[in-house]
Amino acid sequence: MNWSLEQRRRLAAERTFLAQYFPALRWVDPAGNTAIEGDLRTNAGNVYGVRVVLPPDFPDSQPDALICRPRPLPTLPGFSLHLTSAAMHTLEGDGQGNVRICHYSAERWAANISLYKVVMKVRFWLEAYEGHLRTGQSIDAFLKHMR
Amino acid sequence: MSNRDPKAVQTELSDRSTHETGRxxxxxxxxxxxxxxxxxxxxxxxxxxxxxxxxxxxFFGPVPRGAR
Structure with a gap:
């Protein structure tokens, strides 16, 4: 994938901004199949590996947000994190055991939405996920549905 | 419960998903x-x-295929 000059400028700005707030995240293959990955730690101190994969037409399309570690991501009986589910705010898995989480729909995505906001949504999803494990409630008991 | 306690954060997320909390x-x-x-x-x-x-x-709440 070859990023256009305009895309490269955008990615440079995103990189600077993300480094301020999520310094543990690193950029993978910045000239090709670009992704951002690294660890996010919840307030409980648990560490999750996350990956945000940029589509070739970024920022016109939204990135994929994945939880990669632990794999499999444990859940409670009767729940799945690998299916398309409004209750769990997940999309169908990527076939490699990673959990694809819902952040912005294609309809609600706009080119000016920053990767910082996507990562922050992942961070909130992780707190909600731990709330799910603690209470047995689905993740949408903690996260509002986008209108 | 501290304001950085995981339970406090989860409760706040849950509360504000249904109403304004002021926090x-x-x-x-x-x-x-x-x-x-x-x-x-x-x-x-x-x-x-x-x-x-x-x-x-x-957060986007997807509709499973075949459920529409």
């Missing part, structure tokens, strides 16, 4: 923690940023 969710990039801040409460870290609006805009 803020802030993210402290120094620690990576999310903090619940009450009105007029001072935030410990000057680097903390308000993240409430990101939670408040909601």
């Amino acid at each position: 803020q969710l802030m993210f402290n990039p120094e620690t990576g923690e999310i903090v619940v801040v009450r009105p007029n409460e001072r935030v410990a870290s000057p680097d903390a940023v308000v993240a409430s609006s990101i939670a408040d805009e909601g």
